Amino acid sequence: DTAVSQTPKYLVTQMGNDKSIKCEQNLGHDTMYWYKQDSKKFLKIMFSYNNKELIINETVPNRFSPKSPDKAHLNLHINSLELGDSAVYFCASSPTPGTGDYGYTFGSGTRLTVV
Amino acid sequence: AQSVTQLGSHVSVSEGALVLLRCNYSSSVPPYLFWYVQYPNQGLQLLLKYTSAATLVKGINGFEAEFKKSETSFHLTKPSAHMSDAAEYFCAVSGANNLFFGTGTRLTVIP
Numbered sequence: 001d002t003a004v005s006q007t008p009k010y011l012v013t014q015m016g017n018d019k020s021i022k023c024e025q026n027l028g029h030d031t032m033y034w035y036k037q038d039s040k041k042f043l044k045i046m047f048s049y050n051n052k053e054l055i056i057n058e059t060v061p062n063r064f065s066p067k068s069p070d071k072a073h074l075n076l077h078i079n080s081l082e083l084g085d086s087a088v089y090f091c092a093s094s095p096t097p098g099t100g101d102y103g104y105t106f107g108s109g110t111r112l113t114v115v
Numbered sequence: 116a117q118s119v120t121q122l123g124s125h126v127s128v129s130e131g132a133l134v135l136l137r138c139n140y141s142s143s144v145p146p147y148l149f150w151y152v153q154y155p156n157q158g159l160q161l162l163l164k165y166t167s168a169a170t171l172v173k174g175i176n177g178f179e180a181e182f183k184k185s186e187t188s189f190h191l192t193k194p195s196a197h198m199s200d201a202a203e204y205f206c207a208v209s210g211a212n213n214l215f216f217g218t219g220t221r222l223t224v225i226p
Binding site: 031033040041042043044045048050055056090092103104105106107108109111 | 149151153156157158159160161164203205212213214215216218219
């Protein structure tokens with residue numbers, strides 16, 4: 001049973017298109033995240049949701065819109081894709097920060113290539 | 116604010132040699148620290164975490180790390196490198212609502 005699953009694993013698309021990445025976790029965690037890993041492997045938080053509410057919204061272009069229909073799902077929609085959006089996007093989940101358990105579980109990533 | 120610095124973007128060791136990957140942290144509150152491993156084209160896997168219990172933390176695959184407050188360090192070690200240890204390793208510190216990652220260290224194991 002996959003704890004945090006993302007789809008698709010690979011996504012190749014043309015500039016200007018709109019695409020979505022889906023994420024689901026079956027760990028019962030309250031908090032979910034989107035991280036972006038750039039070509040130099042640097043990982044940076046994009047968004048964080050706790051019980052479907054947006055907690056963190058880093059300096060990310062508003063072409064990126066997260067949606068959390070319930071606490072087990074956090075999807076990422078990207079409008080008008082640009083070449084610079086090419087990266088690996090990781091979904092993660094954890095118990096609510098501050099509750100004493102600090103286990104973050106990551107998905108296997110979605111490699112987005114914009115051509 | 117929380118941050119981590121990983122010293123050395125690339126580390127090469129011979130198979131069977133000691134692995135030492137360095138991480139120093141900065142935190143305004145008692146930190147919670149993590150090491151993650153990323154194998155090629157895969158996601159992040161938790162190796163071990165420090166959450167203010169024992170300062171010597173044992174993880175998976177024979178790795179361990181020691182929290183040293185006086186040195187603000189959380190270095191990762193393994194007594195004997197195996198070829199399968201070749202991967203990217205990330206140190207991270209917990210912030211209020213997310214993890215802050217270091218820039219990663221690529222470990223190469225030479226046969």
